[in-house]
Amino acid sequence: MKRMIAALIVAGALVSLPACGNDDTNTETATRTSNTAESTTVQISSVTSTADLGMIDQAKLAAFVVAFRTAYADLSQDRDDESIQEIVFSSCNAIADGATEQEVTKxxxxxxANDGTEATQSQAEQIYKLVTPACP
Known part of the structure; x- marks a missing residue:
């Protein structure tokens, strides 16, 4: 749990870094960040078409990936970020469609699940708690 909290703090710190520096740097960084965010939104839209996922906060999505990798090394080993992000996308879609917490947890x-390793019920419940803040 401490590792997960630390990962979320680190992710939050990384997101706030562009706010530091002089005005010229901030303008440059803001432009790059905006372009990256637009690119990411386009990528997300092309990955899944079942919901308006452009509404998912990119910082929260990134924080989820970091927290997931930190807390569940066995479930994240040899997985790309998109595979882990799909947990958020699918879960948010299910929640938006009215699925119960039990259904989403299942x-x-x-x-x-990753390479023969399945998440325990307890892990799935904790992952649910990580997913819900990222949902619009």
Whole structure:
């Protein structure tokens, strides 16, 4: 749990870094950040078409990936970020469609499974708690 909190703090710090520096640097950084965010939104839109996922906060999505990798090394080993982000996308879609926490948690167990390693019920419940803040 401490590792997960530390990962979220680090992710938050990384997101706030562009706010530091002089005005010229901030303008340059803001432009790059804006371009990156637009690019990421386009990529997300092309990955899944089942919901308006452009509404998902990119910082929260990145924080989820960091927290997931930190807390669940066995479930994240040899997975790319998109595979881990799919847990958020699918879960948010299910929540938006009215699925219960139990139904979403069951889906999370399936999505979090990796190379023969399955998430426990307890892990799936913790992952659900990480996912919900990222949902619009």
């Amino acid at each position: 889906e999370i167990r399936d999505l979090a």
